[in-house]
Amino acid sequence: MPKYKTGPLKCWNKAKELRQKYYEDYVSAPKSGALRIGGSAWAFSAVPEGLGDVRWLTGEPYGASCAFDRKFSLSCLEAAEKKGYARDLCAYMRNYWGSILIDQYAFGGGFPKPDFFWTSHICCSHAKWYQVAGELEGGTPCYAVDVSVGPYTQITPHGVAYVVGQLQDGIAWMEKLTKRRYDDARLIEAVITETEAMSLWAKICMLNRNVPAPLDEKTMYALYVFGVIMKHRPEVLALYRELHDEVKERVERGIAACANESKRLISDTQPPWGFLDVFRHMETYGAVSIGSLYTFGLAGMWDFPDGTMVPKATPRQLGQTPRTREEALEAIVRWTLCRPEYQHFYNPGLKTDLMMRIIRDWKVDGALLHYNRGCEGLSLGIAQNRMELAAAGVPVSVFEGNMGDEREFDHARTLERIDSFLETLGLRKVEV
């Protein structure tokens, strides 16, 4: 007899269609006179919106999409290695480069080259990713923004001005490159939309404080991604409004993501995208992963009062709605530099602190950390996180893998390790 009622999300198909459309729109952009832009999902994507109709292909989610199709991913990875790129580099980046090299798009057809790259340097790999991609494509122009101005606790006016200045220069660069006139009203609208959408995703995550959790992490992976790939777009804000209302209703009606929820876990950063079934496997023990710093803090924006975390107040809520280009750029810079997933590039201790806030407020029983050999940036400090969580009395286990290179993931042994961990939490597999 299941402990809780459960059921599929009503807006699931709409989300799937929107994601498919995002990748197809990028291909068809030239037909409608739109520009194609490539770059990191961490980029200030609202800014190029001032150019008019633009379509994006963000590198990390695209790399994850490649990884999800293990056969296609292997072709990409082998092509990158054959070209001479080491296999211990960022796995997203190698999938992306390989996709260019074999001239195949994960969503069908040849690889669609962008008109230019607009990106941010958030780690060593990102600093070279689009330079190399541009070279492989025969010379795609690239504009990169340096965001290394410190953690959210130490953002200074001159740090903000430094990043805003780069965006101002970037707008001039885009105008010159595309010969398009920049529309500040579109920028302002995109900034407002982005802040509303990311705060709303945080609000959706808040609903997962409920026991039973209305969403599980595997489902969240398919939904958080909109707050990454097209966070500034009105269709995402509309989807998140619908999703929020539906998840709120699930809470009110006691509908669970996992019918036998007994223990609540969190993970930390990127999962092994080709092996998301590990999350369903945990549910056979009555364990549900209710999220992660990754799903909460990449697409969601938060304020951090008194050891907790709450959805970040938007410029509109604060009565600071931007009205000029300068105000819009400053608003989006201040907003973006507080992104939780930025913070452990500066100090793993900040990540532990944020995870502890989730563990306390979301009633979490244990943490499962991914020693992700495919991402130097976000793997840095995970061993420290493990020790700090354990010292705080949180049951914690690790598994080795790679977010985007299936050759570095041992499926059977990872499941065995997860089983052992869940048994130490007092759970037992439901034998069928």
Added chain:
Amino acid sequence: MLSCGIDVGARTVKVVVLENGRIRGRAIRVAGLQVEDDVAAALKEAAAGEVRTIVATGSGREAVKEARQRPTGITCAARGIHFLLPEARMVIDVGAEEGRAIQCEGGRALNFAVNEKCAAGAGTFIETMSRTLEIAVDGFGPLALQSTKLVPMNAQCAVFAESEVVSLIHEKTPKQDIARAVCDAMAGRIGSMCRRLAITPPVALVGGVAKNTAFVRALENDLKTDLTIPPDAEYVSAIGAALIAAEEH
């Protein structure tokens, strides 16, 4: 009333039968391709009477169709060591396929570490080296104990270590020194894994590799602590499984 624990490992099948909290029978068989037949044969050898509940563990536990539960080796080793050595606070289990360290208390696993994707910390490593050195597995430990010379070995995996051993043989390095180098290298790997957890004495060593006296000495030196090897060291996980089976009655 008989309850039975079956540990289907990579190399052997171990069966323990309990009656009223006491070991009534046990058997060990080499695990072949037809593991169901090996399980049936071991069960027949160990059990004189009708077994009421079976619990299976080990990497091949899914092969035991009659099992009421299939807990992991971590859980069963913690239960088993509590039965044999209640005072143990850490158990190091080195079998053919895997090495693992478990902090435990009262029969429960509190925390654990497992050797990574590599056989250099498992019994298969010693088996492979025995073949290369053309000596019996049982004689590997006693031979290594005769060594008076440290030979460094940088092996990162069992396959590459074999090449390294072949090189040492070509250099006319005495077999006992090579055997010791193998035990030291393996103890170094297991010791490193254990230190990811805190070393919490009393520490028990179980699993088939606990029979290798040179490895035991090397691991004690590496961990700087004494190791207690219980009787029935190979059967600890099967005992744990049998205890869980007894609770199912």
